Amino acid sequence: MPSPIPLDTLLHNRYRIIEALRQGDYGWAYVAEDLKRSHERCVLEEFIPLKTDDLDALRERFQQEVSLLAELHHPQIPRFRVMIVHPAFADEPDRRLFGVRDYVDGYTYRALLNQRLAQGYVFSETEVLNLLLKVLPVLSDLHAHEIIHQNLNLDSIVLRSSDQLPVLIQFGLVRDVALTLQLTSHSKVGNWGYAPLEQRLSDRVARDSDFYALAAIAVVLLTGREPEELYDDKTQRWSWQEWAIVSPQFAQVLERMLSPNPARRYSTPGKVAQALRRLAVKDQEKHSNSKIQTSKSKKSKVTQTSASELPEPRILQDLSFLILVSVFFGLTGIASWRILSLLKPEPSGTTAAQNFSPSENNEDEQKTQESLRDDRKRLGISFNVFTDLVDELFYAQHPQLQNRSLDTDPKANQFRAEWNALAKTVLKKLETLSQEARSNLGRYNRASYNGWLTEVNQLKVSGRSLSTLTDARFSYLFPQQRQPLNPRKFGQVWYAIAHDQVSAFRDKSALKRISTQPFNDQDTLKPGQGKVYVVRVNQGQTLQVALKAPDRATQLSIFPFPEAPPLLQNSSGQSWSTKINKTGSYELVIASQATESIGYQIYVKLGS
The missing domain is CATH 3.30.200.20 (Phosphorylase Kinase; domain 1)
Structure with a gap:
């Protein structure tokens, strides 16, 4: 780019x-x-x-x-x-x-929520109710012109400063046209957590898709929690009311808008508005802000202050890419077959494994399953996380097998062998993570990442460097996984890699400060590995960087610290020079794109 x-x-x-x-x-x-x-x-x-x-x-x-x-x-x-x-x-x-x-002069609701969270507050029911009532007439006009927004989320609604009205940006129509005309290689189908499942899985887009996204926005504003913390994609249900101070009537309207069954949602903006207006009268005397709900607490007024947004990992960024999502129903009576049943989970848990008869397995297969189970336990990886990862890979290769019982399928043995082979590959790749990172798979969330950002910022390293090197390592291990990732599945692996990358910054194995001029360094990078060099440059100086490495084996990025636009990003070139217009620290980020270990040499010089 x-x-x-x-x-x-x-x-x-x-x-x-x-x-x-x-x-x-x-x-x-x-x-x-x-x-x-x-x-x-x-x-x-x-x-x-x-x-x-x-x-x-x-x-x-x-x-x-x-x-x-x-x-x-x-x-x-x-x-x-x-x-x-x-x-x-x-x-x-x-x-x-x-x-x-x-141009819209104002703040996105992502920025506004971050301001509240920095002070320990979230949005109140009154504020959210008023927001919905101001957005619904806009959706009504769009829908009357046969346009569905398709991409409603906290970043696509801006509170305009001049009149305090919400303004809608980032339309899905632009994305669709860009994809059709090959102006982008990414197919984005709604923002994960805000787009309903049928939109992400099958590209179904209807008016009620916008109502679902609008309700998801409301829930995030009321709770201060991201969708991945509240939504279970296995049950397709949101668990949010325990984290919000909200009336039962308003919760009922939001639950209908969030129904996993499109036929049960409201059919027009007018019907949603009618239901909300009945609540608006009763809600007039409520406070304008609410405390974050960690337990039962009273609402309290807050003074808004400016707060900068923390950079987000690519798993959670806006911009609605197509996600590989598999829906599993467990033992609910639906004839779904989950091969991971064969791995004999701990007796304390039940899985769809019981839907498959282990008596049909031959002795070699039994040994394979026991070996996989023992290796998984040795690595300290949760059974549910591991099987979710393998399932996602398997069903991506065989989408026609989802929700099918394969006990009597003539190819069942072949499918079991494929699943076992994928499981072995996944374990081998996860083994490259640290023991601590592996043991926490399934527990990572946005709060984990925010904590790491704070730590690396104290080391004078930006979130962009952390994200760039995490992306490089993840893409090497799982190149078939498209961003953004489901934070409950492969997003957990991304987080685990980020955890180890922070450790590498901390022990300086992936971080070096340039204190002498000119500077020359050489090192070796494993596949997907990277390193950050930090240099202080004064305004008016010329920054020259030369990188010697195998052709197209590395990518170089140059980030001003903390968050100014990059001077260079993911470039495969090996020399670069520019005059610096602002004094500060600059991060030189080298990421390996090779499939084997490579050596490199970097030369940095500052000119007057």
């Missing part, structure tokens, strides 16, 4: 870049001044095509496909203006494609 465009750059002889907002699914997003509209602010979102041979045709097609959004004139929907093609920059071979939309 190209580096961010320098500030003050003039695009299309009209749009002057004044701020880099974020790096999204398609490219960078920027705030710019429109010089032909009295310096009015707008947002430019970059799209990086997989093929760049005819950007003008892509621009025209994109403009045509998203014309529905351009025709919308709702005050709580930023207007999509135009697609532009900018000539190639001096050091780049290709032209660049941008979409232009109205």
